[in-house]
Amino acid sequence: MRVLSRSSLAACLLAAGCGGGGSAPATSSAALVGTIYEIDGQTLDRSGVRVAVPETGDHVMTPRDGDFEFRNIPPGTITLVFESPGAPAGGSSEQIDLERGRTVRLFVAMQDGEVIHMCKSDEDEEGAKMSLVLAEGSPLPDVEGAVEVESDDDGEEFEIEAEHLEPGTEVDFFLDNPGDADGFVLIGTVAADAEGDAELELKTEDGDVLPLGAASVADLVGFLIEVRLTATGELLLTGEVPDVAAPDVDDDDDDDDEDEDDDDEDEGEDDDEDEDDDHEEEDDD
DSSP states (O other): EEEEOOOHHHTTTOSSSSTTTTOOOOOOOOOEEEEETTTTSSSOOOOOOEEHHHTEEEEEEETTOOEEEEEOOOEEEEEEEETTTTSOOTEEEHHHHHHOEEEEEEEEEEEEEEEEEEEEEEEEEEEEEEOOOOOOOOOOOTTTEEEEEEEETEEEEEEEEEESSTOOOOOOOEEETTTTTTTTEEEEEEETTSSSSSEEEEEEGGGGOOOGGSSSSSTTOOEEEEETTTTTTTTTEEEOOOOSSSSOOHHHHHHHHHHHHHHHHHHHHHHHHHHHHHHHHHHOO
């Protein structure tokens, strides 16, 4: 069994949400959602990967889009096992910490049937931020990057950044809809500042238009990302636009609240009826 090192996972952990992580839903369980993609950034069929949680006995097979999810998982540390056709027996595994009432989002990069990189972030109602993956054979092995999306009453925000570049280095940012045959589309070229950071930031409240005609950042979820050197076209980073909204983890609490409200109403009606009966008895006397 090939086990991903904790350092490889910790290196890509990013803060949950743009608003400080958001408030946790009132529930006793946790949830896990994720997407698997091929490191080449071009493979559209991501089906057939078995994702299992040994602690609960749950497992799913990924469909073509590579998405998977587990609901109502007890909080704590769990193990995820990824088994792909043609991969070594036993698959790849990694431990994930789940908090009560939170939904964890995983971004899993695979190559030749094995997990080679995995990023974890929390999701909330406002936004999400996720690291990009260093491309195999990148001419700049120290470059890092992230994609961040946010949606609130003030508008939509879409941001891609590349860090640890030489000041003045120009990079191209590309975006691709996996369900579209057009391929990657150039959405911007940015030169690294004095600190070596190149950032493409679009805010609708400032009058900016989101890439590829999207009306909201939610329309871009799952789109593939590439960051390339403008001068040579060499691939530096790859990734995928994360989801901005977490699914409901558990509806049982809502049902319990409704039951409590019904009980309170019934008790109130019973009390009113008892009081009316007492008044009627007094009148008879």
